[in-house]
Amino acid sequence: MTGVDSGFDFSLNRVAAMVRRYWYLLRSSWPRILDLIYWPTVQMLMWGFLQMYVAQNAGFFARAGGVFIGAVLLWDMLFRGQLGFSISFLEEMWSRNLANIMMSPLRPVEFICALMIMSVVRLAIGMVPVTLLAIAFFGFNLWTLGLALAAFFVNLMLTSWSVGIFVAGLLLRNGMGAESLAWTIMFLFLPLTCVYYPVTVLPVWLQYVAWSLPPTYVFEGMRALLIEHVFRADLMMQALAFNVVLFAAASFAFLKLLGSARVQGTLLQAGE
Amino acid sequence: MDAGNTSAVSVDRLVKLYKGVAAVDGISFRLPAGTITGLLGGNGAGKTTTIAMIMGLVTPTAGSVTVLGAQMPKERYRVLHRMNFESPYVDMPTRLTVRQNLSVFAQLYAVTDIEARVAELAADLDLAEFLDRPNGKLSAGQKTRVSLAKALLNKPEVLLLDEPTASLDPDTADWVRSRLERYRRDNRATVLLASHNMNEVERLCERVIIMKRGRIEDDDTPARLLAHYGRETLEEVFLDVARGRGHQSEVAQ
Numbered sequence: 160m161t162g163v164d165s166g167f168d169f170s171l172n173r174v175a176a177m178v179r180r181y182w183y184l185l186r187s188s189w190p191r192i193l194d195l196i197y198w199p200t201v202q203m204l205m206w207g208f209l210q211m212y213v214a215q216n217a218g219f220f221a222r223a224g225g226v227f228i229g230a231v232l233l234w235d236m237l238f239r240g241q242l243g244f245s246i247s248f249l250e251e252m253w254s255r256n257l258a259n260i261m262m263s264p265l266r267p268v269e270f271i272c273a274l275m276i277m278s279v280v281r282l283a284i285g286m287v288p289v290t291l292l293a294i295a296f297f298g299f300n301l302w303t304l305g306l307a308l309a310a311f312f313v314n315l316m317l318t319s320w321s322v323g324i325f326v327a328g329l330l331l332r333n334g335m336g337a338e339s340l341a342w343t344i345m346f347l348f349l350p351l352t353c354v355y356y357p358v359t360v361l362p363v364w365l366q367y368v369a370w371s372l373p374p375t376y377v378f379e380g381m382r383a384l385l386i387e388h389v390f391r392a393d394l395m396m397q398a399l400a401f402n403v404v405l406f407a408a409a410s411f412a413f414l415k416l417l418g419s420a421r422v423q424g425t426l427l428q429a430g431e
Numbered sequence: 432m433d434a435g436n437t438s439a440v441s442v443d444r445l446v447k448l449y450k451g452v453a454a455v456d457g458i459s460f461r462l463p464a465g466t467i468t469g470l471l472g473g474n475g476a477g478k479t480t481t482i483a484m485i486m487g488l489v490t491p492t493a494g495s496v497t498v499l500g501a502q503m504p505k506e507r508y509r510v511l512h513r514m515n516f517e518s519p520y521v522d523m524p525t526r527l528t529v530r531q532n533l534s535v536f537a538q539l540y541a542v543t544d545i546e547a548r549v550a551e552l553a554a555d556l557d558l559a560e561f562l563d564r565p566n567g568k569l570s571a572g573q574k575t576r577v578s579l580a581k582a583l584l585n586k587p588e589v590l591l592l593d594e595p596t597a598s599l600d601p602d603t604a605d606w607v608r609s610r611l612e613r614y615r616r617d618n619r620a621t622v623l624l625a626s627h628n629m630n631e632v633e634r635l636c637e638r639v640i641i642m643k644r645g646r647i648e649d650d651d652t653p654a655r656l657l658a659h660y661g662r663e664t665l666e667e668v669f670l671d672v673a674r675g676r677g678h679q680s681e682v683a684q
Contacts, residue, residue: 258521
């Protein structure tokens with residue numbers, strides 16, 4: 160009835176099963192789909208109108224067209240990417256399904272792959288309409304950034320997945336007590352990664368912290384592109400290097416926390 | 432009770448401590464292939480922890496668990512596709528339909544013809560009329576049947592059941608028991624059944640392991656347990672064990 164299964168398999172079929180499951184969950188609730196679009200739209204409109212107002216009253220901002228809207232769109236990629244990952248994971252805990260998943264042949268790495276795919280799917284549902292609205296309302300076309308946008312996207316997604324993987328580990332280890340972290344942890348990145356202002360605004364000692372976070376390079380790169388019209392490939396490479404370290408550390412932490420959850424017996428108890 | 436090399440499950444001096452307190456305290460037993468064994472015990476006896484260690488969900492503090500020749504939890508991926516479990520304390524997503532839930536799990540277990548297997552189980556477990564209903568809209572009895580279908584999707588050689596008929600009415604519970612009995616008989620599966628329900632254990636199990644405070648208090652066939660304790664039902668035996676009353680022979684002495 161079932162295929163042969165060794166201990167070191169990676170099965171695309173199992174990843175596809177999990178993606179299918181999350182897709183069923185997503186499409187079963189229109190308020191959840193609406194929620195994916197609602198908040199990014201509100202944010203984009205608020206920052207877009209603020210940018211229009213400031214541009215009318217300050218010459219610098221008139222020249223730096225789209226910096227705020229660009230920043231809020233990239234920030235939403237980072238934030239929504241992590242949230243998409245974490246919410247799919249939380250679905251298992253809300254439905255008390257985690258033990259079923261954990262004693263199935265699904266490997267942790269397959270589970271993580273499925274969550275990463277779903278974070279992109281959820282992000283696409285939320286962000287694509289919002290970028291089109293940004294064109295309609297403010298004439299800001301994120302898609303014209305082309306290759307730069309691809310570099311920003313890859314780096315932001317890697318960071319969001321790393322944070323999502325770490326939070327999933329905490330949820331496995333600590334149960335629903337860690338749920339609030341899933342919703343709030345990324346906000347720590349908001350001031351530190353200098354989403355809306357340059358790194359030089361920060362106190363010198365905090366600049367070291369900022370430069371250790373990959374999204375800082377993305378937001379600096381975005382400002383360089385929109386204000387100076389220069390694509391800083393060096394910043395993207397540095398972001399990628401930090402992301403590789405961050406992703407490896409998060410995956411290591413996840414496996415350790417999963418091991419600890421097995422020792423503490425929290426996998427069976429995880430639920431609402 | 433030792434089945435030698437034909438054991439499907441082997442538990443050896445198994446210990447699980449939580450913050451220094453023993454949930455399972457040095458138990459050993461073997462489940463011969465194709466047998467059905469009841470794991471009896473009150474709340475906190477260590478039944479669920481024992482089953483969780485057999486499934487590889489919980490890492491033992493000491494001792495070992497071997498399932499179909501694989502050390503758990505270290506080698507679990509060698510055998511997880513040949514096992515399955517059912518528990519009323521583990522649920523499936525409420526917004527997914529029965530068919531969606533079952534087909535996703537069938538894909539996870541690499542079932543070759545998913546549609547046919549889901550249809551077969553739906554017919555067998557009387558699920559056909561609500562296959563396209565969300566899991567959250569089902570009654571407790573219907574949910575249990577769906578969980579049972581999920582547990583049987585991959586035709587497991589080792590089936591672990593944690594109180595499979597808890598909170599079911601007597602008629603539905605009896606119906607579930609008859610299906611389990613038939614599955615075990617038709618597939619030569621090894622079944623470990625944790626339960627509070629003495630009638631269930633008496634009807635289904637050829638062997639009963641009674642646990643108390645993490646230890647095995649007794650391990651025998653239902654008939655021999657009744658004889659040992661001089662009782663007519665397993666419920667009376669269970670009460671004797673729970674209240675610290677020994678075998679009839681010990682009492683006489």
